[in-house]
Amino acid sequence: MKPFQNQWRKATSAAISTLCFLCALMVILPLALILFQLARLGASSVDWNFLTHLPKPVGETGGGMANAIVGSFVLVALAVLIGVPVGLLGGIYLSEFGSPRLNWAVRLAADILNGTPSIVWGIVVYALVVVPMKGASAYAGGLALGLIMIPLVLRTTEGMLALVPNSYREAALALGIPKWKSVLHIVLRTAGNGIVTGVLLACARVAGETAPLLFTASGNQFWSHSLSEPIASLPRQIYTYAGSPYDDWRRQAWAGALVLILFVLALNAGVRVLTRGSSKTGAK
Amino acid sequence: MMAAAAKAKIVLPPPSKAGDAAFRLLTCGMALMVFVLAALVGWELFQGSKLSLQRFGWSFLIHDWDPGNGNFGALPFICGTFVSSVLGLMIALPLSVATAIYLTELAPAWVRRPVVALVEMLAAIPSVILGLWGIYVLVPWLRDHPYPLLQKLIGWLPVFRGHIYGQCILSAAVIIAIMIVPIITSMAREVFRAVPDSQREAAFALGATRWEVTRLAVFKGSARGMFGAAMLGLGRALGETMAVTMVIGNSTDLSASLFAPGSTLASAIANQFSEAVDDTYRSALFELGLVLLLVTIVTNILAHLLIGAVSAPKDASRV
Known part of the structure; x- marks a missing residue:
């Protein structure tokens, strides 16, 4: 050459x-x-006022997003209550009991659900809950977020359980431990960190969702006194304020966005610490 | 004596099978929930859009959107969704593939770790925050600098003609590109990592330069996986709602110019659902959801099948 x-x-x-x-x-x-x-x-x-006060009526400056911050926590908690049990147990089935063909189908279905646009979840839950209940509610919002969580948790649980060495399961069975006990006490515990990671990531993901909440949890400028009332949420409040013509609301939209992103990034950082810890114990 | 000891041997009852059976049933039920959910989503959307389906039939797909006269059609939204997603993908794909190459083939380990973390962080940014940044920072900048330049350079193309609004289909495409870059990058990285190192070493041993190694040893055979990654990105792009709603301008008119405001299927639902008071209007919005669902399902199944063939080896030495 x-x-x-x-x-x-x-x-x-x-x-x-x-x-x-x-x-x-x-x-x-x-x-x-x-x-x-x-x-x-x-x-x-972002100051004390912002974190602890309700929004002020239009035209008055000041006020905060306390109700939206609490509302977001309530909605994510409801979502965890719905999404984690279903996703976790479903993931256990795939990894511990399932057959290749069924697993393939469940995975495909979970991936399709994962890819379903969040606005679609919003209108589905609207038809499912809001219409019969004749009004938006925290339940509906939590359900929408929870349904989004199910495939996420299912997939990570399955993946994490697959990493547990088979010898653990064999050792448990050899001791005569019933399979369900060995799964709950040995397999699940070994994969614990990974599963918690998956759940935290799913929380971070749904905490930032706006589209499914638009018509389900709706919004609320005040505190909600019951879960069957509309409830404020941080992403929804940011969306409303971002599109408003008032400077003070826009300023608050940025403040709300900062709080939301700190929350989401903190969850992600927590996950990094968790996984680093587990990889160290894994190397031992 | 011996016989007595043998008799006294404790025989444990076999473990009960009932617990196992119940546990298996419970977990199986939960696993099957995904099918129930998928069916539920389809059914609810179908029920919701029945009125519109009966009234407009297939012509819904090729008609204009005219709520004032009670005539509904998805054409402007289908076009808007298609154009913004495909444009977004065209912007995101080269960037993502180049980033993935940099991360798997070129970057030293100490750069790789933080860059991967940053790309993951970009993926974690909520859509509404991206939208907020979009309206107040990105769109004004695009409107004042790159768009006039584009119009000056290639304004003879019909798609770059017309008044520059800022909130337009092209801005939506840019936002979509930012949102799907992380997912395509991480999928492309998986695909490249699945290429065995021996293949790279062989190419190096023949005297290939770094680029030649990438081209000959890595690209060959990853076409399928990359197509899958692109499909996955497209699936995300099609359904992206909040950020797009905030920057696209939400016009229901069809325009040939990328600088004109538009709408996508998702943004139309988000924007109009609460104002839709009469049944036909609401039903038409449900039908938009149905169309969107079907399009994303097809894209995602394609992505699933293409990516399913790629399995990255669990190699701890590469991040």
């Missing part, structure tokens, strides 16, 4: 490597910009 050709090849390789590096930078850039803007526009408005 001629020396020129070799140089050309090396130059091409170097150019493409640089291009790939620049692309990676471009992918990260929006994240950096979003976090920067959130901190710049949101930080000045």
Whole structure:
């Protein structure tokens, strides 16, 4: 090969490597910009008042999103109550009992549910709960988020249980322990960290969902006194305020967004710590 | 003496089978819930859109949206969804594949870890926050800088003509691209990692440069997986709701220009559902949901089948 050709090849390789590096930078850039803007526009408005007060009526400045923050926690808690038992037990079935053919079908169905747009969940739960109950409620919102959680939890549970060595299950069976006890006390406990990780990630995901809540939990400018009333939520409040013509509401939208993203990122960071811990014990 | 000891041997009863049977039944029921749910989603949407299905039939798919006169058709939304998603995918795919190449083939380990974490963080940003940033930061910038430039350079194309509003289909495509880049990147990374290292080493041993190794040893055979990754991204793009609703302008008119406001199936539902008071209107919105569901199901099944063939080895040495 001629020396020129070799140089050309090396130059091409170097150019493409640089291009790939620049692309990676471009992918990260929006994240950096979003976090920067959130901190710049949101930080000045997040104070004690914002975290502990109800929204003020239109035209008055001040007020906060206390009800929306609490509402988001309530909705996520309801979602966990619905999504985790179903997803967890379903995942256990796939990994401990299932047959290849059934597992394939369940996985396909779970992936389809995972890919179902969140707005579709919103109108389905609207038809299912809001119409018969004649009004939006925290139950409906929690159900919508919970249904979104089911396939997420199911898939991670199955994946995590598959990592538990078979010798553990065999040892338990050899001791004469019934299978259900061995699954609950040995297999599940071994995979515990991974499953908690999956549940936390699912929580982070649904905590930021807006579309399923629009018509199910609706919104509320006040405290909700019962779960059958409409309830405020952080993403929904951000959406309402973001589109409003009032400067003060827009300012609060940024503040709310900062609180929401800190919550979501904290969950994600918690997950990183958890998984790092488990990988260390795994190496032992 | 010996015989007495043997007689006294304790015989444990065999473990009860009832617990196992009950547990198996319970978990099986929960696993089958996914089918129930899938059926439920389809059924509720079908029920909800019955009125509209009866009234408009197949012509729903090719008609304009005119709530004022009680005529409903999904055409502007189908076009809006298709154009914004495909454009978003066209922006996101090259970026994601390049990033995945950088992460699997080029980056040193100490760069790889934080960059992977950052890409995952981008995926974790709630849609509504991306939308908020979209309206107040991204859209004004796009409107003032890149869009006029595009119009100046290739404004002779009909899709780049017309007034620049800012909130338009192209902005929605950009937001969609930002949202689907993480998922395509992580899928493409899985696909590249599934290529055995021996294949790369063989190419290096023949004197290939880094790019040639990537092209010859890595790209070959990953076409199917990459197509799957693109499909998965497309599936997400089609159903993306909040961020798109916030930047697309929510016009129900069909326009040839990418600089004109538009709507997608998802954004139309989000935007109009609470104002739809009469039954036909609401039913038509349910039918939009049904169309959206069917389109995403087809895309996701395709992605599932394509990606199912790829299995990444569990290799702890690569992040």
